[in-house]
């Protein structure tokens with residue numbers, strides 16, 4: 001007999017591994033990156049983090065050099081990890097990109113009403129959403145486009161030490177600026193993402209799915225109705241896996 005509220009497959013194990021690998025890389029890159037900004041007027045956290053991290057890795061400029069190597073190695077590993085994921089599950093990657101960049105008219109209504117509900121406690125019924133809701137799409141678009149800028153500018157900065165001639169100083173200046181701006185933008189979205197995904201009580205099944213890979217059918221119907229409708233019905237009448 002089919003259970004009343006069966007579990008529906010939402011994430012492939014490779015998607016889950018990719019997500020947590022990405023989150024771990026972000027954590028290391030953010031902490032070491034902030035630790036590298038020695039100018040306390042530019043560092044949003046002031047001087048304590050650079051001083052603490054440099055102290056941990058031998059102190060002074062030697063500590064700073066170790067910090068830079070950790071940041072560079074983590075950055076390269078992050079990019080390699082993304083390429084490996086695309087090699088292992090290119091279909092999953094293509095599905096993700098297609099979903100986050102397809103915005104329907106109802107999505108904008110969803111976004112305005114959701115923000116009204118969360119901030120002022122007003123707003124009509126939310127239009128049904130697909131695999132991702134518009135808030136998730138907006139963050140995912142920011143993190144993909146921001147990630148591309150961060151990755152490309154990071155590679156320019158990595159090359160700038162050894163390979164790039166002095167004539168390309170302007171390029172390095174732009175790379176630094178774009179690197180900071182893109183990290184700031186994605187980080188702002190990340191604060192909302194972590195609140196919505198891990199703290200907001202109504203999204204708890206979504207959070208659990210980032211470990212188990214499945215969500216209850218009722219949750220899928222309520223939060224991602226168009227996705228549930230699009231799934232092929234299995235023999236038992238319940239929906240089967242999406243990706």
Ligand code: HEM
Pocket residue numbers: 019022023026132135136137139140143186190193194197198206207208209210
């Ligand atoms: C503590 C850190 C994090 C937590 C708790 C978290 C949680 C989650 C959860 C639960 C989902 C699944 C939503 C669903 O499909 O129903 C998700 C998806 C996603 N996460 Fe994270 N995440 C974290 C860090 C990050 C970081 C650092 C990034 C990238 C900068 C990121 C990017 C994404 C993207 C692009 C998705 C798919 C779209 C979305 O649901 O917004 N996450 N995350």
